Amino acid sequence: MSTPEGSSSREITLAIKLDPARHAQLTWIAELRGTSLKAESFKAVDAYIEAAKRDPELIAKATAAREEIERQARERQEAIANLFTAPTSPPPVQEDESESGDGDAVKGTRRPSGRRGSQAGE
Numbered sequence: 309m310s311t312p313e314g315s316s317s318r319e320i321t322l323a324i325k326l327d328p329a330r331h332a333q334l335t336w337i338a339e340l341r342g343t344s345l346k347a348e349s350f351k352a353v354d355a356y357i358e359a360a361k362r363d364p365e366l367i368a369k370a371t372a373a374r375e376e377i378e379r380q381a382r383e384r385q386e387a388i389a390n391l392f393t394a395p396t397s398p399p400p401v402q403e404d405e406s407e408s409g410d411g412d413a414v415k416g417t418r419r420p421s422g423r424r425g426s427q428a429g430e
Contacts (some may be wrong), residue, residue, distance in 0.1 A: 338348045
């Protein structure tokens with residue numbers, strides 16, 4: 309049985325609960341084949357994995373997941389690259405239309421400094 313890249317050679321214990329009927333059937337299969345429950349369980353898991361590798365829906369999901377991982381990796385690489393290549397000073401502040409002369413405040417902008425409303429005409 310092959311192991312995924314980067315995984316160690318040690319085994320991981322997986323405990324599952326079987327109902328008595330399944331346990332009896334699996335025990336009989338192992339006994340008739342002259343193997344162990346562990347060996348039969350591995351055969352079942354391996355067969356399940358091989359079937360999954362041929363499942364078109366699962367393949368499509370895996371492809372989409374891989375593309376998303378690659379997109380995120382590109383974004384992170386760009387962010388790191390930009391961290392060291394971006395200009396050291398912030399970009400120049402652009403003037404809003406409200407500060408260009410007509411005095412009408414645009415929602416979300418600060419009021420011009422100076423005298424307020426009724427005091428402006430004095």
